[in-house]
Amino acid sequence: MLRKLLIVGFALASIGFAQRNRGGGGASGDPGGDRPFAGAANKFDTISNALSLNKDQKKAVKTMLDDAAKEATPLRDQLSKTRTAIADAIQAKKSDDEIAQAVNAYAALATQMSALEIHTFAKIYASLDDTQKANKSGVNAVFSAMKNVFATKNWNES
Numbered sequence: 001m002l003r004k005l006l007i008v009g010f011a012l013a014s015i016g017f018a019q020r021n022r023g024g025g026g027a028s029g030d031p032g033g034d035r036p037f038a039g040a041a042n043k044f045d046t047i048s049n050a051l052s053l054n055k056d057q058k059k060a061v062k063t064m065l066d067d068a069a070k071e072a073t074p075l076r077d078q079l080s081k082t083r084t085a086i087a088d089a090i091q092a093k094k095s096d097d098e099i100a101q102a103v104n105a106y107a108a109l110a111t112q113m114s115a116l117e118i119h120t121f122a123k124i125y126a127s128l129d130d131t132q133k134a135n136k137s138g139v140n141a142v143f144s145a146m147k148n149v150f151a152t153k154n155w156n157e158s
Helices: 002-020 043-051 055-091 096-126 130-134 136-145
Strands: none
Touching: 043 055, 043 136, 055 096, 096 136, 130 136
C-alpha cells in the first residue's frame, strides 16, 4: 500500500515538472519549433499573440487572469504545505492511512487548482469573437498554456 501511495505521490509531483518543459527546436532550427508564440516575453504575451487579441480584449483577459491568480494564491500555498506534509509523513514512516490521507488532500487541492485554470480558460474563450474561436491552433496553445499558469506567485512570469 505504501508503495502505491509513493508512486501516486511521485506521479503527481512529476506532472508539474513535465508541464514546465516547453519543448524546442523545429526542423528549421527555430528555437520555438512550431509554437506560434515562441518570441513571447511572458505568459500574457503568449496568450495575447496566440489569440490575436485586440486592445479591449487584452485588458479584459489580463483582468480575468489577475482575478483568478488572486483566487489561486491560497490554493497554491495549501498545495505546497500538503506536499511537505506528504514528504514528512513518508520520512516519518507514518501509516499507510496517514500517507493516503495526505495524498488525497493534495489531490483535492490539485483538482481545485485545475478547475480554476479551466474556468479561467472558459471565460477567456467566451470573450473571443468567432474568428478567434475558429483559430484552433491558437485556442489549443492557450489551453495548454493555462496548465499550471498559477503555479508561481506571479502568473505572468515565464
